[in-house]
Amino acid sequence: MIENKPEVLAPAGTMEKLKVAIDYGADAVYIGGDAYGLRSRAGNFSFEEMAEGATYAHAHHAKVYVAANIVAHEGNLEGAGAYFREVRDNGIDAVIVSDPSLIEIAITQAPGLAVHLSTQASATNWETLNFWKDEGLERIVLAREVGLAEIKEIRKHTDIQIEAFVHGAMCIGYSGRCVLSNHMGLRDANRGGCAQNCRWRYDLFEMPTLGEKQTTLGKNQDGEIEDFSMSAVDMSMIEHIPELIDAGVNSLKIEGRMKTVHYVSTVANVYHKAVADYCADPVNYQMDPELVDELWKVAQREMSTGFYFGTPTEDDELFGPRRQQPHYKFIGQVLSYDRDQQIVTVQQRNNFGIGDKIEFYGPNFTHYRQTVTDLTDEWHHDIQRAPHAMQTVHFHCPYPVHPGDFIRAKEVKANVKVTN
Template sequence: MKKPELLAPAGSLEKLKIAIDYGADAVYIGGSKLNLRAFADNFTNEQIKEGVEYAHSRGRKLYVTLNVFPHNGDLVGLEDYLKDIYSLGVDAVIVSDPSIIVTARDVVPNLEIHLSTQANNVNWRSAKFWHEQGVKRIVLARELSMVEIKDIREKLPEDCELEAFVHGSMCMSYSGRCLLSNYMTGRDSNRGACAQPCRYKYYLVEEKRPGEYFPIVEDEKGTYIMNSKDLCMIEHIPELMESGIYSFKIEGRMKSAYYVAAIVKSYRAAIDAYMADPENYQLKQVWVDNLLKVSHRSYHTGFYFNEPNKQVYDDSSYIRDFDIVGVVKSYDEATKIAVIEQKNRVFEGDKVEVLTPDRENYTIELMDMKDEKGAKIDVANKAGMIFTVTVDAPLKEKDMLIKGK
């Protein structure tokens, strides 16, 4: 069995490094042009270069998204941009529109091309068509069942890779193709500026009775008929491993560094455990717990198992039971003093959980808290402040400290 790739989102250079440190085989980012996250901390060419060097020095890969539906004006400068990112050493581009594919084939013929999920590929003939146009990998539409994916895999050439989302936010429209945001806010979801109006709370109002709001369902808070739960396939690693999907993709370029670390860590551990001993593989609750602690909507398995009515639900709220309170900058084993960068308020004496790449989470107590100048404090309550604590358990740089609310 070929070991699948674990592909993580990187909305910034910091998150790119965290994704790799916590076990991602590859990361996908947005550059300065033509990607569907206009409000992310998109990468400059200098940052792409640094990201490529960080990834390649650790044997990992970096992909750049150019997955908008471009208008004529968006094509201006495309050739130069493709040449620039190719010269930086990126491993592939993720695209959805034929105009970018043919341009890439013309100006950077050796640059690997992946077809974005925005292209809505739901059958083997269209996958074969794109592969014949020079596409190395098909990122499948999210609306496919496991049975359909296996059928697609069986009918494609072996060198045509399949990628599919296994975790993260879902969209109520077909593979993300939506006009609600354009219509309601003037922000084009298909060019990276979605305002997510599907997450708004809606009521029904009769034309001649303004101000009288009727819930569409029996719910005193309104209805959320266009909301989607979040995808989570951690409990179905065996099925994924046997499906023929090569790359397991995590959604979330707008998510936090804590989200990236926790999600990558759990899927990394699950994949490695299955590869080590498929016959005796067992899901560990600690992997699930990591996914439950990050900010998320209720989880479900999307379209993988043909389960009806699972995508829509009656609440749009995120579940936020844990916060990241600090990131370890350094640890002195002789003095047992850790230097921490504050992320959320934390008190001396608090018991916090340590999220670290190479071992199971464990709990420590924060003692002898001091500010950067060495003055005694009982709370770290300023964003980004540096403080120290005495901790018996050895910590490492970039370990994350998390705390239940």
């Protein structure tokens, strides 16, 4: 048994996602405040919401960190000291910062507030980690470009906490420092305004000295010209949890503050189970293939291991036909369950109805599958389908599900090969 179990750290773009992430196994969550963060379009938290979130987390033996990782320009530092003191006083466990000036302000003007170095700071060697430890930081979020062998070497030379991304989107810019959005859309990616330009689709041309421009792009299987993007696939290290833990990683970070509750609950659930299973019996641990299947039930791009085992290749870029595609949709959340009548009350999130094959899932990796055989609306009138967002419906369910459990349904799309 491994006693120092690493933390599963999940994203929380809203209060609902914060509570769901913790309910589904996250040991900590990271959120954004109203200032100094890199996700201006996420559901960022007010000070009052921070206090509510911290209270909920601490009641469930979890922690809350606030991202304040912008690259500060002139004028951005005004009020930072007061901001960090408010964050501290509302029960937040740490702030995640990249700019040295904001780090200095947090340490000197908000004593008692732990500071973690953001991945935006590109920490890639043990000398850098020890420098920041000497400055008073508690944890380093490694650059995404650090490989597993490098992490092992880093751990030999420092005892500061190490946090590493293990799942989610990967930025095409080195440690997220990109100016495409600034150049093409006048939106500063390093101050919360990323326009996701790398995800756009482009034509790529060769420009000869004379004559017409010639496309340099290939053709797909239908003979159509393929467009081009600079978009990376997503990261997934679910099959390498033992290597990460044995290398000395203290916190396993999931990307996705903009993602849905379906995504947050599923991914937190999966990584929580993998970590718990390995730490309980590391000698006999074998990864359950169902964990990978579970990850493919939420919307995401294709997946790779990023830089952990070498430099990514063209196979780690989104170009050409998709090799695999998610095939489930999120359809609702359990509000209550009547054990005597075996009736579940559900808040609908996507259209579903009689005849649909559905799957309930809950914390600790519980699953139950059934076909919907009956359906009534909020007033117990018989209906065939539930087409209205957030409507309350009821139907027969022999299995005792629980409030907070989620429901998904398999969705087969035309012209898409679905694999299980």
